[in-house]
Amino acid sequence: MALHGFNNLTKTLSFNMYDICFTRTREEREAYLAYIDEQYNAERLTKILNAVADIIGAHVLNVAKQDYIPQGSSVTMLVSEGPVEEAPDSSFEESPGPLPDHVVMHLDKSHITVHTYPEYHPDEGISTFRADIDVSTCGEISPLKALNYLIHSFDADIMTIDYRVRGFTRDTSGYKLFIDHEISSIQNYIPDQVRDRYQMIDVNVYQEHIFHTKCKLRAFDLNNYLFGYTKDQLSVEEQKEITRSVQWEMDELFYGTNMDAPFTAN
Structure with missing residues (x-):
């Protein structure tokens, strides 16, 4: 569409993911957190964000990174x-975005950020890792084009995704446009x-151009939630208790509420 001046709409994608692990002892917990801290250190996160910038056609002006x-x-x-390396596609057809090596459009000054949050239960055997990307x-261009790559960059048990279009732009007649593309769901x-x-739930406020999708991994393999050993080293009863504890943690994160049920003690 023909616009009066630059497209002033701001489009923001917030991608939040969780990784969950059952750690029976303090030593297991410390080893898991050390592994996560190395796997998702500032250097690797910078590479991920650089790939996101390439996908959306951005030119990186400055990088600030920190390990804590x-x-x-x-x-x-x-x-x-940044430079347009391919002809811009203004159709905004809803579809998964590209993986790296595809630069399709450009954008004006804006930002990309990531923060990580390792965490563990003070009494029980649950450890979690959270990454927030904006x-x-x-x-x-919509930053949703980078979503496909972000999902592939993190091995997530739970994902929470928000997308919002803010502000307005004008066409050549002065008519305000509060969104410039069709969207029905982040999915x-x-x-x-x-x-x-993934099991998915949508909560969308179409009139406000706010879209929200929550995702929880469907398949459950207990071995994916043990650190340094496999389930065949546990008794059947231990497997059941740990499975219950991990699945309860996943449900609480997915539904965003504390659920009244006991956890497995160390």
């Missing part, structure tokens, strides 16, 4: 308009093979 003690890291990128863009930007792996 004892755990956690964060990266913030200031980005600006991609905020101005102009035509339409997630590949079918990923959607099949």
Whole structure:
């Protein structure tokens, strides 16, 4: 569509993921947190955000990154308009975005950030790792095009995804436009093979251009939640108790509320 001046709409994608692990002892917990801290250190997170910038066609102006003690890291990128390497596609068809090596459009000054939060229960055997990523863009492109890549970059048990369009722009007659593309659900930007792996819930406020999707992994393999050993080293009763504890943690994170049930003690 023909606009009067620059497209002033701001589109923000917030991608939040959780990884969950059952750690029976303090030593297991410390080993898990050390593994997570190395796996998602500031250096690797910077590479992930650089790939996101490439996908949305941004030019990185500045990078601020930090590893924290004892755990956690964060990266913030200031980005600006970059060169268009392919013809812009203004159709905004709802579909999963590209993986790296595809630069499709450009954007004006904005930012991309990531923060990590390792965490554990003070009494029980649950440890969690959370990563929060925000991609905020101005102009035509939606940061949802980077969602496919972000999902592939993190092995998430739970994902919470928010997308919002703010502000307005004008067409050549001065008519205000509060959104410049059709969108019915964030799920339409997630590949079918990923959607099949997750239970999903949508909470959308269409008139406010606010879209929210929560995802919880469907299949459950206890071995994926043990650190340093496998379930065949546990008794059947221990397997049941740990499964109950981990699944309860996943449900609380998915539904965003504390659920009244006992956890497994160390």
